[in-house]
Amino acid sequence: MADAPTSRSGERPPEREDKRTLFRKLVEFIHPGPDSTDELIETLAEAEEKELIDADSRVMLEGVLRLADMTAGDAMVAAPRMDLLDINAPYDELLHQVIDTAHSRFPVYDGERENVIGTLMAKDLLKLQRAPELNLRALLRPAVFVPESKGLNDLLRAFRINRNHLAIVVDEFGRTAGLITIEDVLEEIVGEIEDEFDDEEDKGDIFALADKTWRVAGDTPIERVNEAFEVDLEANLDSDLDVEFDTIGGLISHEMGHVPKRGEHHRIGGLDFVVLHAKGGAVRWFKVSPMRRNDAAD
Template identity: 80%
Template sequence: MPDPHPARAGEREDKRSLFQKLVEFIKPGPDSTDELIETLAEAEDKALIDAESRVMLEGVLRLSDQTAGDAMVAAPRMDLLDIDAPYDELLHQVIGTAHSRFPVYQGERENIIGILLAKDLLKLQRAPELNLRTLLRPPVFIPESKGLNHLLREFRATRNHLAIVVDEFGRTAGLITIEDVLEQIVGEIEDEFDIEADDGDIFALPDHTWRVAGDTPLERVNESFGVQLGADPDGDLDVEFDTIGGLIAHEMGHVPSRGERHRMGGLDFQVLHTRGGAVRWFKVSPFPPGGD
């Protein structure tokens, strides 16, 4: 008996899942990760998946080949808190770096004794008699060689968001967060400061420092801080720079990484965030003439 609703068969065909379409497309199947990635590019060309989905799928595939050492923040650029520092100093650092979690050390930076959530520091303001040690969470230590796919699974299972990475000798090599791992899949994850603005942005912070976008025009930076950055009275510069990020990268000779600093014009520029081979945000603070 003929189907009284022949159109429904076509509708069912159109409702195949993305996974089913990909499986059918890649049969008999690639022999390596690189071939599978090439296949995904072909799938995008054939409009089976969009560009964003392809990038995420590639990130998932490459995750198994990456280790904690590939995605970590290196030890010299880690923001740590000293367990013996005064409360005001700790609060100043928490506000200035704007992280939500901090490794805490005692004595030497290598001696990490716990993890402090920034929100827990507020408890000391309301109850100064509390001991900071009671607020610390146990640190999680992982080897540099740990695969990111396994680390992500552990982060999800244990609900930890940060781990301390150690080298083969047990020394601190860096730290890695769940955000660092996810960024290998979805790309840079922007925070509340990552807003788009044609003219860049300068934000005053409570600790009398500023967040300055890397694409802020030099003219605006000079006007805001009363400096003359980029001025070249001798005409020695080969090119002119429109943004503060471009000028600092030129002065340093490379695109700076998160945590690197550069001083010029009486200002200290610390890199807070990078994206796409450029600095997205600086933390800017004045420093005294002749200071280190």
């Protein structure tokens, strides 16, 4: 009796049965699938029009597709706008900077801003308050450096694996070009991510800070600011245009002639406004302090 046939090494495996119907094969022959990213994005738009996916899903899928063509240099925060901590600064100064900027991670430099020696978690800074004998350098975590040409796909994968969510971006000459966080990468996919500055409960309000200044949301109604600081703010219009502003952010942007960036100052109505956080083409938070008499008289 002959043995049952057995497969030998090197034999081609049996081909999988093509279960597509003749109609399906014909459709795919007449309408082949997309063969480029642009065509795939057009296909996603058509899928939304046919209500196969919703708008949010389409935006996210497009973000994933575009991410493959983007680099760290495309999404980074440029070096002049980086918030860094000076390793030699007094503790109180460091603490105030952490509170004012409200980031969870900071690059730390020694001497010159170009000389980044590590990163500091904001929560680790609190350890010095309970144990002043600790050396701040001992709390630093290694800084991660990536080239501007680093692909965002690869960077996102590295962030996930290494659990280090901040990297310093360097140019082709090894100089600091900016920094990038995992949030910056994810926002290229899902759009703007609300952070601790964007708490829905905090919108349109004013909060007292420990240094006797105030944190004021950019979408706070002007009437609310006038009431809280006992001032009378209104736009100084040089034209005959009938322009009205409902929020303090809109008023100050008009007064300055542009949407101010982080760190810019503007004085109005006896108050000094400093931009703490700007995002999405609008000011999210100001730091506000009353002007000194000498300054107000200028």
